[in-house]
Amino acid sequence: MPDSYPVVSVIVATRDRPGLLERAVTSILQQDYPGEIECIVVYDHVDVRDLDVAAGPGRSLKLINNTHRQGLPGGRNSGADAATGELLAFCDDDDIWLPAKLRRQADLLADPAVGAVSCGLRLRGPGIDKERVLDRDVVTHEEFLEDRVMEVHSSTMLVRRSTWEAAGEVDEQIPGGYSEDYEWLLRVSAHTPIAVVRQALVIVDWHGGSFYFGRWATIVEAQRYLIRKHPDLAQSPTGMARLRGQIAFALASGNRRTEAVRELAAVIRLNPREKRVLVTVPVILRLMTGERVLRMAQKRGRGI
Structure with a gap:
């Protein structure tokens, strides 16, 4: 357990999905994390709108536009540009964090040898409710070369700013933004193994569809x-x-x-x-x- 908990900047890129977005942001601001949390909502080439959520002590909410290329990669990069925290995290606008997520992950990052942390997840949607939790404490670059390791989802990631700078921003040139998360994880894992909290701390809204369906x-x-x-x-x-x-x-x-x-x-x-x-x-x-x-x-x- 660290002596003090650093500021965490959490980036939520969105095309504005009322209700789902508020749910995601609320789950971020209500973390039981002892340190400060800065939640940055990035609107992807749509008008910024206010959110009806309470920030609370030690919590702040920024609402900004995507100043990079249109799409999810550009939204995440815009959020990282605006972030002030020592630690960076991402959450999809339709996912939910359980209260202990950031605290459990930050405890692992107290080890200076750890540069990035993931956790288990729970798929929840029509006809499905199942946990996906890895049976190991670390995922290496070699494992990512062999398999996507779907349990390491973008909404589960917490990284040091130094890891973000070493790996580089999300690739905005990848066609359609498809597999942008896996491409970024290949670069992150080449810099540092990714530690894993063996507990489902993120609920992924599994609605049986995808932005890329049929593309x-x-x-x-x-x-x-x-x-x-x-x-x-x-x-x-x-x-x-x-x-x-x-x-x-x-x-x-x-x-x-x-x-x-x-x-x-x-x-x-x-x-x-x-x-x-x-x-x-x-x-x-x-x-x-x-x-x-x-x-x-x-x-x-x-x-x-």
Whole structure:
């Protein structure tokens, strides 16, 4: 436990979702964290509006516009520019923090060797209520090369400002902002292993949909951009098969069948056991649409 708790700046990027946004901000301001919390709500190219929430002692609320490129990455970067805290955190505007989140994570950051901390989460939505908590205390860069590690969600992250500066801001050039969180985590984990609080302290609003649902061309471009930017991904055949499997699925779902077959052949060479092969083949054969496969996966709290 630290002698004193540093100021935490929490960034909430939003396109303005009344009700959900207030719920997220309230959960941030009502943390049982002993130090100060600065919550920065960044409106992404929409008018700033007041929020009907009480800040309370040791809590402050800033409402600003996204001054960077339109989209989630730009919103998060605008918030980081405006932040004054020694520690930085992010929360999606439809997620909820449980009261102990920041305190439990800050206790781990009392160790100067720790540069970033995540925690478990709970998926909650229509037809689903399940916890996803890792069975280990640290996630390494090598593990992120092999797998996305979905338990390390953007809303779970707390990092030192020095970690943010070393890793760099969220990439605003990635097509459509797709996988921006994973791309950033690759850079963070290359700088420092990510410690884990083995408790579900974030509720992720799992509504069975996504901003990227059906935007197959954007997904293909973004994943290829990711592979080009991070050549170290090639160190893990399993991880590369996962990414190229996502590309194959998106190509098939977007009716680019010839390209999908070529991509799928590369996936099989990398890892014949890659699970996305089984879900992509029916889409290539037009036995099932990509949208249907994705909906089935999301009902189980998964993605493709």
